[in-house]
Amino acid sequence: xxxxxxxxxxxxxxxxxxxxxxxxxxxxxxxxxxxxxxxxxxxxxxxxxxxxxxxxxxxxxxxxxxxxxxxxxxxxxxxxxxxxxxxxxxxxxxxxxxxxxxxxxxxxxxxxxxxxxxxxxxxxxxxxxxxxxxxxxxxxxxxxxxxxxxxxxxxxxxxxxxxxxxxxxxxxxxxxxxxxxxxxxxxxxxxxxxxxxxxxxxxxxxxxxxxxxxxxxxxxxxxxxxxxxxxxxxxxxxxxxxxxxxxxxxxxxxxxxxxxxxxxxxxxxxxxxxxxxxxxxxxxxxxxxxxxxxxxxxxxxxxxxxxxxxxxxxxxxxxxxxxxxxxxxxxxxxxxxxxxxxxxxxxxxxxxxxxxxxxxxxxxxxxxxxxxxxxxxxxxxxxxxxxxxxxxxxxxxxxxxxxxxxxxxxxxxxxxxxxxxxxxxxxxxxxxxxxxxxxxxxxxxxxxxxxxxxxxxxxxxxxxxxxxxxxxxxxxxxxxxxxxxxx
Amino acid sequence: xxxxxxxxxxxxxxxxxxxxxxxxxxxxxxxxxxxxxxxxxxxxxxxxxxxxxxxxxxxxxxxxxxxxxxxxxxxxxxxxxxxxxxxxxxxxxxxxxxxxxxxxxxxxxxxxxxxxxxxxxxxxxxxxxxxxxxxxxxxxxxxxxxxxxxxxxxxxxxxxxxxxxxxxxxxxxxxxxxxxxxxxxxxxxxxxxxxxxxxxxxxxxxxxxxxxxxxxxxxxxxxxxxxxxxxxxxxxxxxxxxxxxxxxxxxxxxxxxxxxxxxxxxxxxxxxxxxxxxxxxxxxxxxxxxxxxxxxxxxxxxxxxxxxxxxxxxxxxxxxxxxxxxxxxxxxxxxxxxxxxxxxxxxxxxxxxxxxxxxxxxxxxxxxxxxxxxxxxxxxxxxxxxxxxxxxxxxxxxxxxxxxxxxxxxxxxxxxxxxxxxxxxxxxxxxxxxxxxxxxxxxxxxxxxxxxxxxxxxxxxxxxxxxxxxxxxxxxxxxxxxxxxxx
Numbered sequence: 001x002x003x004x005x006x007x008x009x010x011x012x013x014x015x016x017x018x019x020x021x022x023x024x025x026x027x028x029x030x031x032x033x034x035x036x037x038x039x040x041x042x043x044x045x046x047x048x049x050x051x052x053x054x055x056x057x058x059x060x061x062x063x064x065x066x067x068x069x070x071x072x073x074x075x076x077x078x079x080x081x082x083x084x085x086x087x088x089x090x091x092x093x094x095x096x097x098x099x100x101x102x103x104x105x106x107x108x109x110x111x112x113x114x115x116x117x118x119x120x121x122x123x124x125x126x127x128x129x130x131x132x133x134x135x136x137x138x139x140x141x142x143x144x145x146x147x148x149x150x151x152x153x154x155x156x157x158x159x160x161x162x163x164x165x166x167x168x169x170x171x172x173x174x175x176x177x178x179x180x181x182x183x184x185x186x187x188x189x190x191x192x193x194x195x196x197x198x199x200x201x202x203x204x205x206x207x208x209x210x211x212x213x214x215x216x217x218x219x220x221x222x223x224x225x226x227x228x229x230x231x232x233x234x235x236x237x238x239x240x241x242x243x244x245x246x247x248x249x250x251x252x253x254x255x256x257x258x259x260x261x262x263x264x265x266x267x268x269x270x271x272x273x274x275x276x277x278x279x280x281x282x283x284x285x286x287x288x289x290x291x292x293x294x295x296x297x298x299x300x301x302x303x304x305x306x307x308x309x310x311x312x313x314x315x316x317x318x319x320x321x322x323x324x325x326x327x328x329x330x331x332x333x334x335x336x337x338x339x340x341x342x343x344x345x346x347x348x349x350x351x352x353x354x355x356x357x358x359x360x361x362x363x364x365x366x367x368x369x370x371x372x373x374x375x376x377x378x379x380x381x382x383x384x385x386x387x388x389x390x391x392x393x394x395x396x397x398x399x400x401x402x403x404x405x406x407x408x409x410x411x412x413x414x415x416x417x418x419x420x421x422x423x424x425x426x427x428x429x430x431x432x433x434x435x436x437x438x439x440x441x442x443x444x445x446x447x448x449x450x451x452x453x454x455x456x457x458x459x460x461x462x463x464x465x466x467x468x469x470x471x472x473x474x475x476x477x478x479x480x481x482x483x484x485x486x487x
Numbered sequence: 488x489x490x491x492x493x494x495x496x497x498x499x500x501x502x503x504x505x506x507x508x509x510x511x512x513x514x515x516x517x518x519x520x521x522x523x524x525x526x527x528x529x530x531x532x533x534x535x536x537x538x539x540x541x542x543x544x545x546x547x548x549x550x551x552x553x554x555x556x557x558x559x560x561x562x563x564x565x566x567x568x569x570x571x572x573x574x575x576x577x578x579x580x581x582x583x584x585x586x587x588x589x590x591x592x593x594x595x596x597x598x599x600x601x602x603x604x605x606x607x608x609x610x611x612x613x614x615x616x617x618x619x620x621x622x623x624x625x626x627x628x629x630x631x632x633x634x635x636x637x638x639x640x641x642x643x644x645x646x647x648x649x650x651x652x653x654x655x656x657x658x659x660x661x662x663x664x665x666x667x668x669x670x671x672x673x674x675x676x677x678x679x680x681x682x683x684x685x686x687x688x689x690x691x692x693x694x695x696x697x698x699x700x701x702x703x704x705x706x707x708x709x710x711x712x713x714x715x716x717x718x719x720x721x722x723x724x725x726x727x728x729x730x731x732x733x734x735x736x737x738x739x740x741x742x743x744x745x746x747x748x749x750x751x752x753x754x755x756x757x758x759x760x761x762x763x764x765x766x767x768x769x770x771x772x773x774x775x776x777x778x779x780x781x782x783x784x785x786x787x788x789x790x791x792x793x794x795x796x797x798x799x800x801x802x803x804x805x806x807x808x809x810x811x812x813x814x815x816x817x818x819x820x821x822x823x824x825x826x827x828x829x830x831x832x833x834x835x836x837x838x839x840x841x842x843x844x845x846x847x848x849x850x851x852x853x854x855x856x857x858x859x860x861x862x863x864x865x866x867x868x869x870x871x872x873x874x875x876x877x878x879x880x881x882x883x884x885x886x887x888x889x890x891x892x893x894x895x896x897x898x899x900x901x902x903x904x905x906x907x908x909x910x911x912x913x914x915x916x917x918x919x920x921x922x923x924x925x926x927x928x929x930x931x932x933x934x935x936x937x938x939x940x941x942x943x944x945x946x947x948x949x950x951x952x953x954x955x956x957x958x959x960x961x962x963x964x965x966x967x968x969x970x971x972x973x974x
Binding site for chain 1: 495496497502504507509511513514546548556561562569570571582583602603613641643647654655670673677715716747748784786800802803804814816817820826830832833834
C-alpha cells in the first residue's frame with residue numbers, strides 16, 4: 001500500500017456500504033468499455049478494432065442515435081432560451097419557419113416561469129402542473145389536481161423521492177418486478193431497504209402473475225420484511241409488455257388487500273405496439289366506482305417522463321409523478337424532501353408541458369407535429385420487428401414479439417463450453433456473451449443479469465433504436481461465430 | 488381518525504424518520520406562505536393584504552427578479568435547442584444580432600453532445616469537462632484533469648453525491664460551518680449521519696476560527712463520532728465572507744492532521760466585493776509545493792455552479808465538482824452512484840461550459856458580455872450596500888459590511904415582549920419576526936435559525952437581488968413599527 005493510501009480519509013472499505021451494494025449495470029463496465037472504444041475510434045486510433053462504429057444499444061437514448069427531436073418542442077425551447085427572439089416575430093415567421101402557435105406557447109410558458117434560468121417552485125411551476133393535470137384528465141376521463149402533480153428531474157428522480165420517503169427501516173420492503181429497470185434495486189440498496197422480487201412470466205408475454213406476486217409477498221413477510229409498496233413498470237422495461245386490464249386490477253386488488261403503495265412507472269405509455277395502455281389511475285378510479293369503499297385507501301404514485309415515447313428528450317431531464325390518495329402529512333414530507341434539491345430543471349418542466357399539451361388538430365404546427373410523431377412511431381415499430389426477425393435467425397435465441405417500449409429482451413442459450421470460459425474470466429455467462437459481442441462488433445447491450453432473471457435463464461436487453469439493418473447483421477454474424485466457437 | 492387513515496400504507500409516523508428529521512427552511516413554511524400571497528395577488532384577490540407585491544428575498548434566484556441572463560449564453564442555448572436555426576446563419580447574423588462566435592460555440596457544443604435531448608455520459612460530456620479543467624488551470628495556475636471533473640445537476644446534487652459516499656455509518660460525522668446553507672444539515676439528516684457544527688466568528692467578519700474547528704472536532708470525537716470530512720463554504724452562505732489565505736491554509740492543515748475530506752463549496756467564487764477569492768485547490772497545491780509530503784494524502788472536492796455569480800442560471804441546474812486526491816476505487820463508487828440517475832441536464836452542462844469558457848477579449852461577443860457581466864456585478868454591489876445602509880437605520884440591527892455572495896445576514900435584537908409573543912405562537916423569535924415581516928410587507932426572508940446561529944443570537948438572511956429601494960424602505964418601516972409595538 002502506498003503511503004497516501006494509508007493516510008487518506010476514504011478507501012473502498014470505509015465508504016458507505018449501501019452505495020457499494022448498489023448495482024446499476026446499464027451504465028456499468030460494459031458501457032464504460034464501449035465509451036473507451038468510441039473515444040478510440042474518434043481519435044482515429046481504432047485500427048486494431050474489428051469494427052469501425054460503436055452502437056450504443058444499451059441505453060434508451062434515441063437522440064444519441066438518429067432520432068430527431070420534435071420540431072415544435074425545440075422551436076418553443078429556442079424562444080424560451082432566448083426571449084429576445086420574440087422581439088422579431090416577423091423574422092421568426094417569415095424567415096425561420098416558426099408558426100404562430102410556437103410563439104404563443106413560448107410567450108405563455110415565459111409568463112408561467114418568468115425565466116428558464118430562475119428556480120421555480122420546488123414542485124414545479126403551477127401553470128405547467130395544470131397542463132399535466134388536464135392531460136391526465138383527458139387521458140383517463142377522471143380529474144387530476146395540480147396540487148397532486150410533482151414535476152421532477154426525470155422520472156428517475158421521482159422514483160428516488162418516493163423510495164426515500166417510503167423506506168423507513170432496513171426491513172422495509174418494496175416489491176419489484178424481475179426483470180426490472182435497475183433503478184429500483186439500486187435505490188433500495190442505497191437506502192438499505194429490501195427488494196422483494198416478483199418474477200414476470202416470460203411464457204405469458206412477460207405478464208404479471210398474481211400467484212407469483214402473492215407468493216413473493218408471503219415469502220418476504222415470513223422473512224420479517226415490512227412490505228410497504230409494489231413497483232410496477234407498465235409498459236415494461238426491459239420487457240415492453242403492456243399489462244391487460246385484468247392484470248392491473250389484480251395488482252390493485254392485492255395492494256388494497258395488503259395496504260401497499262402502488263408505484264406505477266408508466267414512462268413508456270406511448271410506446272405501445274400491441275395492446276393498449278391503461279393507466280393505473282384510470283383502473284383505480286374505475287374500481288373505486290365499481291366497488292365503493294373497497295379501494296378508497298389506496299395510495300398510487302404514477303410516473304411519466306419526456307425521455308421516452310416519441311419525445312425522446314432524455315437529456316432535458318423532465319418528468320412528473322401524480323400522487324393519488326396520499327396522506328397530506330406524507331405529501332408534505334415529500335415536498336420537503338424535493339425542496340432540498342431546489343427544483344427540477346425548468347426547461348425540462350417546459351418540455352413536460354409540451355409533451356402533455358402538444359399541438360392539436362387545427363393548430364398551425366399540428367401537421368408537422370403529427371407527421372414527425374407518426375414517423376418516429378412507425379420507425380420504432382419497424383426497427384423492433386426487424387430486430388425480432390434477426391433474432392429468429394439466431395440459434396438458441398428466443399424472443400417475444402415486440403410489444404412496446406424501446407427494447408427487446410431475448411432469451412439466449414449459452415453452450416457449456418462458453419459457460420466454462422465465462423467462469424474462467426470471472427463473469428456470468430450472459431455478461432461474458434455481451435462482452436464478446438462488444439469486443440467483436442462494437443455493439444453494446446446489457447446482460448440480463450443487470451435486470452434480474454429467473455434462475456437458469458439468460459437474456460440480454462437491446463434497444464431497437466439504432467438506424468438501419470447493418471448493425472443487426474453484425475449481431476447475427478457474431479452469434480453464429482460464437483455458437484461455432486463454443487459448440 | 489378517518490377510515491382511510493387507518494387503512495393507508497403510509498402515515499406521518501411510519502415514513503422514513505430520516506426524511507422527517509431533515510429541515511430545509513429556505514423553502515419552508517414562510518416561503519410557502521409567500522407563494523400563497525403571490526398567487527392571491529396574481530388572481531386579483533389581494534385587497535386585504537397591506538402590500539401589492541411579494542418580494543422573494545429568501546432565495547438566491549436572480550432571474551426571478553430582474554436580473555437578465557447573459558446574452559451570449561442564451562443565444563448559444565437557443566441554437567442548441569433548435570439546431571435547425573444553424574441552417575440560417577445569414578438570418579441569425581443579419582436580422583437577429585447573433586455574432587459568429589455564438590454560432591461557432593453552438594456548433595462545437597453540438598459536436599460534443601450530439602443533442603441536448605440525448606443523455607450524455609454520467610460524468611458529463613468529455614469535451615465540456617475539458618473546458619472546466621482548462622478553466623481551473625487558468626484560475627489556479629495548476630493543471631486539472633477532465634477525468635476528475637464531474638458535471639452535476641447543480642452543485643446541490645454534487646453535495647448530495649459526496650455525502651452519500653462519505654457517510655458510511657450513523658456515527659459518521661461531517662463538520663459543517665454554522666451558519667450554513669442548510670443543504671448540508673438536511674442531507675446529513677436524510678443520511679442518518681452526524682452534523683459536527685463549527686461556529687463562524689461574526690466579530691471577525693464571519694471568518695473561520697481554527698480554535699473553534701478544533702474544539703468542535705474534539706467534542707465530536709469524544710461523543711463517538713467518526714469525523715470524516717469538513718465542509719466549508721467559501722465565499723460564505725449566508726455570510727458572504729471570503730476566507731483569507733491563512734484561514735484556508737489552517738483548514739487544510741487541520742484536514743491533513745485529522746485525515747478529513749475537504750468539501751469546498753465555492754459557488755460564490757465570482758461574487759466577491761471585499762478581498763479576493765482563493766480556491767482551496769490552489770491553496771492545497773501551494774502547500775504541497777511548499778511542504779512536500781505533508782499534504783499529499785488530502786482529499787479535496789471543490790464545487791461550482793452556474794446558479795450564482797453573474798451567470799445566475801439557477802433554473803438550468805448546472806454545476807460541477809473536481810475530485811483531488813481521491814482513491815480511484817472511491818471515485819469509481821462515486822461514478823456508479825451518479826450513473827443511477829443517468830446524467831445531469833445536458834443544457835445545464837453546456838451553460839457550465841460557457842460559464843468557464845466565456846467570450847474572450849477579441850471575440851465578437853466580448854464587448855456585450857463584458858458590459859453585461861460588469862453591469863450585473865456593479866448592480867449587485869450597489870444593492871448590497873444600499874441594503875447595508877438601510878440596516879444601519881434599524882434599531883438593534885447590526886450587519887457586517889457586504890463582502891460578497893448574494894446575501895446579508897444581519898443580527899437582530901428582538902424585544903422581550905416580542906419573544907413572549909413568539910413563544911405564544913409556537914415560534915422561534917427570529918421566525919416570528921420574519922413571519923411578521925412577510926405578513927406586513929410581502930417580503931420573504933429566511934430566519935437565522937434556518938442556517939444555524941450561536942445560542943442567544945438572532946439573525947435573518949436576505950438577498951440583495953431585488954431591484955430598487957422601495958422594498959428596503961418597507962423593511963425599515965416594518966422594523967420601526969415592530970420595535971414600537973413590542974417596546
